[in-house]
Amino acid sequence: MNFRTRLTFVAALMMALAFPGRAAAHPMGNFSINHYSGVQVARDQIEIRYIIDMAEIPTFQAIRESGIVPRVADASLSSYMSRESRLLREGLDLRINGRRLTLQELDHQIIFPPGAGGLPTMKMGFRFIAKAPISTIGNKIDYRDDNFPEHAGWKEIIAVAQPGIEIATSSVSAQDRSAELSTYPTDLLNSPPQTLAAQLTFRPTVAGTRSTAMTGGGSGAPRPAVALHANVQGTPRNAFTQLIETQRSDVLFLLIATLIAATLGGFHALEPGHGKTLVAAYLVGSHGTARHAVLLGAVVTGSHTISVYVLGIITLYTSQWIVPERLYPWLGIFSGLLVAGLGFTLFMQRFVSKKAPNSSAGQHQREHTHDRGSHKHIHENDSSAFVHHHTWWGGHLNDVHAYSDRKSQGHEHEELIHMHSYSHVDGHPRHHPEAITGKGISLKSLFALGVTGGIVPCPAALVVLLGALAIHRVAFGLFLIVAFSIGLASVLIGFGLAMVYARRLVSRFRTRGPLTERWLPLASSAVITVIGATITIQSLISAGIIRAGL
């Protein structure tokens, strides 16, 4: 496998990891080659608008065989399109009154709409014409498309007449069902047409009289040059990955791209279960100041950016030995262990502390100085957090069973940290005055938490990096990732600041009770431990380290 192919594979894979369940194939299937011929009869010529839409696999084959770069306006496409134009014309048999006509190309276009997992598909459009001296009566056209014989796909021919021509009989419709292969209505009663031949008879009308096709309501007006469009039912795309494919490079575009990337990074941090945000909220809300929030955001940004670069490089250069999708289980194992460790530590601390739930403030302060992660006072928000656990837990565990997607597992880990943080956000201000001042925060612990928060890279960012490498826009890709990470960090900082400033407000609503103070915190940490262990075991199974039976 060559470098570029490997890049494409890896980018596709990462795309799938980034958007599980949304990767959609070409609407006509991964291996289809779809044909469209729009036959337009004029007084002195016949025009064929000929479009070929190749799904992912034939596109891959075409790219490999021809060596083209799947990028609009790439230099390699010029000679390729000339060759394809000639070969495709050879496969089209157009006859008028039994005499075969020679087709000439007027213009062409090629695009590479993304298919499953962002892998390229290829759509080529041509306008062919043939000079056709017609008689006043009894003109007959026979048209046959012999290209890609037997290959599955949508095969559509339509026939329309230009002003001055009247189609008397036609074996094909004038109705364009697929809008030139840009939408494929494949419902139960609209299976793909399989029309590769057409016969029609026509006659000239009185000069200047406008005529339309015999069937349907096709327009007889001359049509402009081919203008191809991606399939309407194409794969749902991510705006971030689309940015990388844009050809512009002016300052305005870069500015817009940066803003979009940063915004998307921010939204990514806000996605449900994105624990990076809540790691920050936890730390800052519990102990930190605005300064700590900013610092933490910077650390997360740095570690996230670096981890994207490192994982990208590892994925690229070790794909000979490591199947890329096997990397994510390891991250899952790491996440699972982290969660389990965190849960277990909390559990032990709470177990020990529950023996003295109402100890003095001085005692709390003493304990807290021993361990910043130790929290002895859980209030009413713990209760709500615990309910939240149950709701979330059921849903996500089902997801894990349905998909062995490593990214989901990573997020579960982060969600758990997030839940844990909610259960402590308002617990400390009253009992730990040093947390308000921020004196208890060590740079070392803040740095460690920041790195932990950012070390599992977002697959979306990884896709952009690999996609950029694949299409030789490395610098742009790297730049976008930085912007993405900055956006992500901004939200983290925002959350942290919100937590810092909302602390006093939230603390007004506390209530106390043995359930919230003793058992719920204990159960909460036990659940975290169990789920962490579950994630770890599932990841171990996925990685093939543990065998689940024969």
Added chain:
Amino acid sequence: VIATPRSAFFLLIATLLAVVLMICSAAQTAETSSATASAASVEKLDRDITLLQKILKRRPDAELYYRLGDLYIQKGRQTGDISYFQLSESALRQSLTLEPRLAQAHRHLAFVLYSLHDFTGAASEAKTSIKLDSSDSYAYGVLGDVQLETGRYECAAGSYSQMVSIRGDLYSYSRLSGLETIRNHNARAITDLKRAIADGLAASEPPEGIAWAQERLAEDYFLLGDMPDAEATAQAALQTYPNYHRALAILGQVKAAQGRLKESASLYKHAIAIIPLPEYASVLGDVYQRMGRNGDAQNMRDLVAFIARLNALNRVVYNRTLVDYYADHDLHHRNAVVMAAAEYRVRRDIYGADARAWTLYRNGDAAHALAYINSALRFHTTDARLYFHAGMIKLALGHKRAARTDLERALKINPHFQPLLDEVAAQSLVALGGKPPSEYAQASGVTP
């Protein structure tokens, strides 16, 4: 009156030429008429689909939806395009919404689900169909197919027995032959397939259905190492249904085994142009490699890898072709083990056990592989690949005598069962002090 010997000579030559021309012409006519018949069949199918769609748009009807589902199945089988099976499923479900007790619709739905590898759903629908109409042989047939694919051979035998007792035709005899091949009843399997083909022709069944049985017969001949019959039957399938991708592929396999690599490559290329299945690309890669066309071989392997990625994106669970490809080419061991294990949880047929064994062996775990390969060979199926795998696993475990027996058996069954790996088998056998068949030694240059 013949005037001179020279005149007589020219007359003889002319007569011979005329005969040759007549034969050629007849052959061409037969081929053309066959191609025309096949094209007509395809056109009729498309026409019927369009007609039913038009009627159903005006007037929904359970029976017509069932018939549309049937036509979509035929189209799916013709083209290999899975989306037609999905359309068929929708049509059949629509039919059952209108008439929940329509037994044929349940039976067809069972077949569609089976084709989409939903074995549980398929078995359930087949049983419902049997409950509604116990005289339907096809429902027993589909149930038997599900049981065969999931390794429940005794149950499959029972279902097929019911099927044949109700009705013997193209579909029932060809199904039964599959079980017989696995159970090593090769003569019976071949007789049944021949009977299926004859019945299909007599009943004017769709050409694709007959060609499918012919291709199966060619495969059986190939498994037995009978290359002339395999070739003739594959050619017959192409006569029945020109450009049938499965027939092109088996013919390519036969040519590769015969050492006619260029022809083999051309046939596989043709098959891939129709439908780029990974199994075709995998073998074509091996053929290219054997021809010394390493760049082309790499292209084909990249194509397989690409399809593997697409399958991953599409969350395809059943990946036996890719598992075999990985194991055959010594790639992605751990991934192959995981994929084979995932599939084996549902499909415990002999080839599922073989895939488990072969991937475990490649992953360095011959000890665990042994039980699986023994399970795969529990019927002593005449398949050189199975014996080759068994031989290699036993060799890795140091069971040299058993390994030698298995490798000898593999090469005796079919000296060229698979491009590249047949050489591995021969070399391993030589290393064990065995002697590969003389046919093999001549063809590939491996000497004892």
